[in-house]
Amino acid sequence: MAGVVRKIKLGSQGLEVSAQGLGCMGMSAFYGPPKPEEEMIEVIHHAINSGITFLDTSDVYGPHTNEILLGKALKEEWREKVELATKFGLNNVGDPIHTKIEVRGDPAYVRAACEGSLKRLGVDCIDLYYQHRVDTSVPIEITMGELKKLVEEGKIKYIGLSEVTASTIRRAHAVHPITAIQLEWSLWTRDVEEEIIPTCRELGIGIVCFSPLGRGFLSSGPNMVDSLSKEDSRLQLYPRFHPENLEHNKHIFERVTDMAAKKGCTPAQLALAWIHHQGDDVCPIPGTTKIENLKQNIGALSVKLSPEDMAELEHLASEDSVKGDRYVAGIATWKTYDTPPLSSWKLEN
Template sequence: MEAVRVGRIKLGSQGLEVSAQGLGCMSMSGGVYGPPKPEQDMIALIRHAVHSGVIFLDTSDVYGPFTNEILLGKALKEGVRERVELATKFGFSNANGEREIRGDPAYVRAACEASLKRLDLDCVDLYYQHRVDTRVPIEVTIGELKKLVEEGKIKYIGLSEASASTIRRAHAVHPITAVQLEWSLWSRDVEEEIIPTCRELGIGIVAYSPLARGFFSVGIKAVENLSNDDYRKLLPRYQPENMEHNKTIFERVNEMATRKGCTPSQLALAWVHHQGNDVCPIPGTTKVDNFNQNIGALSVKLTPEEMAELESFASQDVVKGDRSSYEIPTWKNSETPSLSSWKAA
């Protein structure tokens, strides 16, 4: 396979420049997609990614939990840190053994300082609110993040799975650099309101699960090979009654990929890349071969006719099952209290 040149894009209008494709690191540390992988292998993979030009790395304090940030901290030694744009997230609290979403100022600050310690850094490049706390006005959460920017602990602020109205309110307090959301050939609900809002405000778009959590890599085999503790077993789209129908989508994508001389995962990733130069997909992997294949998607060119054909395979009325687990809501249409009502309470 020929070496692929991974170019750069401007992510949002606040000055952050990242590689055109990033690397999602969640699956390396376990807790979501099965058990953790060998640490030295994952450090080698991260450094291979950076040497290949993929310098936008994505983690979160909840991955592991906590161990993924520690892994990134180890991987970014020996001159690697200077080459990387690192994103992490806060918002999931596990106090008293129960998970809750928190966006209160004290928690925001404590979470940031804890992440910096695990990463062994003085400053993180992009800091996302992982999920919106519907009990705290978004203005209050962003107000504390703004202070962390002023103190030099974070450079840019991001949101993840926020509604259009929440994004607008947040951006009015401090410019939001990026919004991370699930966007793939078969997860397109964000195109109605959220993508247009981001573009109107000059906010970059980071697409997680651009390969539909592995579905566009291997189709129905993605389900058959899951370990018992893999979160995907909970996803409606991965349930047998839905997957029997959805596998046809993969078969059609695979057939088109064969015609194009690429893999189905490269074709699905290329579709995301063709959404615009303000979009950065962050496919995750734990294997060097899969990483190399993913960056190969940057060389796949699609005509408008091919884009339309691909979209016809996975239109909203074709895909069966919701994109997220019923047990773990994403609050994609979340609203937070108004600042005035919160102060009055």
């Protein structure tokens, strides 16, 4: 059964991953209550046996519980079969009721976060280590300097960034080569196409797409909100799921569904196929907690789209056709966050 998913080169430093990855966040956090551990390990193992070997997590998922889950799933021979990515930078502070998340990129925190992830994952080295969000008080050069040391020490193999501006990417890449940028890219999130994607390609940096199915919208449509748990963050943090926007956005799903029927595939497969056809430097990481959905997502790799199909999809899902921001105000994205100049750090330190 193994090997049905092709491999691609991610970035220019030698990392090879499955052309589609598996986002593991929803198994433990944010999308309702944590799912049963044994069932999630079964999903992970099924993914690996099917050729999906690029697994994505973060220390903030849980917090920590998603990394612990992957650590249990990747014991013994399983570790050698995967490319493991995790992230640091979002730190939970406060008591359980009044939890706030602070963003940190100072060297001491970078090192402590890496050591914590290595222990929870039960590994000696992390294949791809991302800064989850940039710290607006620490120049990116300082954060990258510590990450470079971790590479030299063999604790991480490759460095990635998530939700960053083009200027931050360039500054970081000048300190040590960036292997991948993680960003939200899908039929209903296309703002990265103007500047971020071209910057990655100019510098030879791989592109990893989270939420390629619009957090489930492009696979299930607007009715999905009726079955979401009250604990599901989509109801609070993502304005596109709010009633006043959902009524408008349902038209995108309807058009994708109509086109998928003509292509003989599901809406989710069509949306994923659109990402796969963006180039061999692009890897979507759809998340799922069900083996059946996993199989469907893998099926997207077999969907062929002509230039005419791509143009039609891009027309029906143009950037201005979606109503609602990606996040509620106050959540850091590449549009709103950058790091200070290196000179400011030298003056203060």
